[in-house]
Amino acid sequence: MSRRISYxxxxxxxxxxxxxxxxxxxxxxxxxxxxxxxYAVSKGLLDEFGPDRIRDTPLSELAFVGAGIGAxxxxxxxxxxxxxxxxxxxxxxxxxxxxxxxxxxxxxxxSVPLVIRMATGAGRQVAAQHSHSFEGWxxxxxxxxxxxxxxxxxxxxxxxxxxxxxxxxxIFEHAALYNMEAELGDEEPVDIRSARLMRDGSDVALxxxxxxxxxxxxxxEQLAMRxxxxxxxxxxxxxxxxxxxxxxxxxxxxxxVVVDEGWRxxxxxxxxxxxxxxxxxxxxxxxxxRVCSEEVPVxxxxxxxxxxxxxxxxIIAAVEALLxxxx
Amino acid sequence: MIAPPPPSGPVxxxxxxxxxxxxxxxxxxxxxxxxxxxxxxxxxRGFLHLYIGEEAVAVGALHALQAHDNLVTTYREHAHALVRxxxxxxIMAEMYGRQEGCSQGRGGSMHLFDRTTRLFGGNAIxxxxxxxxxxxxxxxKMLRASRVTACFFGEGAVAEGAFHESMNLAALWRLPVLFxxxxxxxxxxxxxxxxxxxxxxxxxxxxxxxxxxxxxxMDVVAVHEATLQAQARVRAxxxxxxxxxxxxxxxxxxxxxxxxxxxxxxxxxxxKCGPIHTYTARLKRQELLDEEAFLALDAxxxxxxxxxVVFAEAGSDETFESMMADVHTSGGLSR
Numbered sequence: 265m266s267r268r269i270s271y272x273x274x275x276x277x278x279x280x281x282x283x284x285x286x287x288x289x290x291x292x293x294x295x296x297x298x299x300x301x302x303y304a305v306s307k308g309l310l311d312e313f314g315p316d317r318i319r320d321t322p323l324s325e326l327a328f329v330g331a332g333i334g335a336x337x338x339x340x341x342x343x344x345x346x347x348x349x350x351x352x353x354x355x356x357x358x359x360x361x362x363x364x365x366x367x368x369x370x371x372x373x374x375s376v377p378l379v380i381r382m383a384t385g386a387g388r389q390v391a392a393q394h395s396h397s398f399e400g401w402x403x404x405x406x407x408x409x410x411x412x413x414x415x416x417x418x419x420x421x422x423x424x425x426x427x428x429x430x431x432x433x434x435i436f437e438h439a440a441l442y443n444m445e446a447e448l449g450d451e452e453p454v455d456i457r458s459a460r461l462m463r464d465g466s467d468v469a470l471x472x473x474x475x476x477x478x479x480x481x482x483x484x485e486q487l488a489m490r491x492x493x494x495x496x497x498x499x500x501x502x503x504x505x506x507x508x509x510x511x512x513x514x515x516x517x518x519x520x521v522v523v524d525e526g527w528r529x530x531x532x533x534x535x536x537x538x539x540x541x542x543x544x545x546x547x548x549x550x551x552x553x554r555v556c557s558e559e560v561p562v563x564x565x566x567x568x569x570x571x572x573x574x575x576x577x578x579i580i581a582a583v584e585a586l587l588x589x590x591x
Numbered sequence: 592m593i594a595p596p597p598p599s600g601p602v603x604x605x606x607x608x609x610x611x612x613x614x615x616x617x618x619x620x621x622x623x624x625x626x627x628x629x630x631x632x633x634x635x636r637g638f639l640h641l642y643i644g645e646e647a648v649a650v651g652a653l654h655a656l657q658a659h660d661n662l663v664t665t666y667r668e669h670a671h672a673l674v675r676x677x678x679x680x681x682i683m684a685e686m687y688g689r690q691e692g693c694s695q696g697r698g699g700s701m702h703l704f705d706r707t708t709r710l711f712g713g714n715a716i717x718x719x720x721x722x723x724x725x726x727x728x729x730x731x732k733m734l735r736a737s738r739v740t741a742c743f744f745g746e747g748a749v750a751e752g753a754f755h756e757s758m759n760l761a762a763l764w765r766l767p768v769l770f771x772x773x774x775x776x777x778x779x780x781x782x783x784x785x786x787x788x789x790x791x792x793x794x795x796x797x798x799x800x801x802x803x804x805x806x807x808x809m810d811v812v813a814v815h816e817a818t819l820q821a822q823a824r825v826r827a828x829x830x831x832x833x834x835x836x837x838x839x840x841x842x843x844x845x846x847x848x849x850x851x852x853x854x855x856x857x858x859x860x861x862x863k864c865g866p867i868h869t870y871t872a873r874l875k876r877q878e879l880l881d882e883e884a885f886l887a888l889d890a891x892x893x894x895x896x897x898x899x900v901v902f903a904e905a906g907s908d909e910t911f912e913s914m915m916a917d918v919h920t921s922g923g924l925s926r
Contacts, residue, residue: 290733316733322763327722327756334726337711338661339734342726357753361716362723368917370704371695374711375920406918430920 266449271413272442274420275305275381279343282427283313286341289427292319292328293345302347303383303442329355329380333363333432336378341427346382349398349436363432364407375430379423383439384412385475385525386573392561395569397525399436399474400532403503409433410502411456414477416446418500421454429456436502438475459506461513465495468583469513471536472523473499476574480523483579492583502532510536511543518549521582523574528556550586555579594839594857597864598810599873606879610888612654612811613874616646616867617892619670622679625896626669626686626700630846634904635686638715639700640667644841647866648773649674651814652741652836655822659709661731661740663724666701666715667773671743675708679895680902689906696909717778718751720744721770725757728766728831739825743771746835747778749795750786758799758833765830769822770796772833773808775840780852796833808838809864841865 269277282289291306297320300307310318321328325346332344346352352359363376386395403410409429413419419437426433433456462477463484472480477498484494497513499506514520520540524533533554540552558572584590602609623643629635642649649670653662664671672682677693685692686700694704694713702713711727714720724742731738748754749772761768772792776783783790793803802824806817814836821832839861843850874880 288734322756322759324756324760326753327725327760330719330722330753330757331726331729331760334663334711334723334728334740335730335733336726337723338727338730340730357716357719358722362714362719366712367920368914369694369698369702370706370712371693371697372917372920373694373704373706 266447268445268447269416270442271416271419271444272303272305274416274448275437276307276309278420278423279306279309280312282343282423283309283317286427288339288341289343290317290319290335290340291343291345292321292332294321294323294347296320296345301345303439305442306345325351325354326358330358330362332378332380333358333376336376337374341377343379343381343423343427346380348394348439349382349384350394350396352382352398359402359408359432359434360405364405367431368407376432377427377430378432379426379435380432381435381437384436385438385440386557386562386569387440387475389564389566389569391564395562397557399502400524400526402434403532403535405503407431408503409456411435412474412500412502413437414441414474414498414500416444416448417452418454420448421452422456425454425456436474440475456501457504457506458501459497459499459509461495461509462498463494463496465493466517467493468519468521468586469495469497469517470521470523470579471497471499471510471513473502474525476523476525479574479576480579483576483583486576486580487583492587494583505536505539507539507543510539514540514544515547518547519586520548520552521579521586522552522554523579524554524556525574526556527559528554529559531556553582553586555582594861594864595807595809595837597869598807598813599869600810600812602812602870602873602877602879609874609879612650612815613867613870613880614888614892615650615654615674616811616870617889618679618895619646619650619673620867621892621896622673622682622899623669625900627842627846629900635700637699638666639686639846640844641840641842642667642670644861644865645773645775645808645838646670647811647814647870648808648836648838651811652771652818655815655818656739656741660738661724661727662708662710663720663727663740663742664710664713665717665720665744666713667745668703668713668743669700672703672705672710675705675710677703677705677708677710679899683899683903684906687903687906689903690909691902691906697914718744718748718753721748721753721757724768725761725766728761728768729764732764732766737826739767739769739822741769741771741822743773745778746772746774746776746783746792747781749792750778758796758801761831762799762801765828767825767828768831769825770831770833772835773838774835775838777840777844777852779844780848782852792835793833801831801833802829803833803835805835805837808836809866809869811866811870
């Protein structure tokens, strides 16, 4: 039976299911308990599961992420919520130097089955220090898996395979999506390996992830009205990248625009484009293009913030430039 | 800081245990002396941080723990791994970068890991082991295991945010962590009084509401007795406890250190209360040991070191393919 739920509710259902299914699972982070979660994702879970398993932490990202690693090493299956990606910089050391390295550096003796969730992205006028998109940075690091659920289905079902993974998994929830609603079937398990084609097309491949997915789909809709057939690929998994799906869609459309809310230089978009050039260079009819955030701190003023971020109009303009048409 | 008077009190143990403490201190000392020699010969590379002078701390403390306890250490951890039960050959092979090493040669001197003795590293980021220890203790508390997590770190770590955040978390949640601070007076070349406004480390820990102990870390008996008492309290569910072991490193910070920051006189003064010769003298005074027995023991340790070197020399190199396959746990996502 299909029902309509929000991205936030989907995340909560995923958490609740994990807590019910496995007594080793606990959720810890700032204000996950009494406050109900900064984005209200964990609202109600404290009453159901108690303060040991829905564990409020002090504002100590370094220590509670590191403690998540220790708890995972010690036999629990912790889900650590870092309020936003902006604050995850305070926990970079445990994520990069401990969680990602321990399995390899210990000669395969220790695994860190840890899930870290955090909100990411801009678009809500919360200014430069609260508007980062650093998931592309994290995707640079071997040893961790990077997920970016953009759909209600992924929000609902990505947590289970993430918790089943014996190694660290980081889940980036775009802050602009929490209120988004969609129809969801009863049981729609997902993998955490592959990209998903959200719209098929033949003239241009639009490759994106996270909060930019809906802007990209909106652009594709408008392009269709002008007779341009745009395919849209949701990467979903930022590490490891689904190179096969990226290359296949490139071959199908022969033109590509990558849409990424991160800053352009050294971005995830740059990595996607590199793979396209490495694997499908001779099948391209035009150089791959990208739409990223402008390289300035994200401003507070609404019109400036909108101007800095990828928008449907910018995506359409990039496609038109590739095709040599004008509106 | 002026060196303390040489430890001289009675040794309150039976002969077997008294000699076990001496044997382990000697094993650590001789293994590390050989490591330094092999470093000079180019057989061991990278960073090598010696524990020489501090042996009483690891030996006295670890013999106060139980076999199923967790251990988290720093990059100066050869002693902890060895005393905990890792074969000397596995440590030496690791320093050689051989796949027969405890971490398959991927970690080297600073990253000794051992699943069987619950040694969770070997962490070379100062302070980074503390939050991990807090998490291990959280798991034990929630899974109702009666384990203690012993977390070793130097006094340099108290300047890190990780120290303060971890102290707070462990005390707030009353977790079974034994914080073992090896105060050897210098964070690389920076003396404690040049880096801390409050040099009383126990005062820092006390401010988080946890009990503290300060011990002469040159006296293996004092270390052992204090740690026995401390681990019992932690195991009984009283929450975390902080022990400061006052000790001194006789050698340079690493093999790249010219030791410009301290005087030769200071080092010589501390060597007078060196943990091995003072303890040996006490054992002799109590007629638990004579010179002949000491020499026999030392020869036995030298033979162990020699065979560890032979093992490491004869070791093999891991293949490139197997190294690449281990970025993720097998059975997890394939890359």
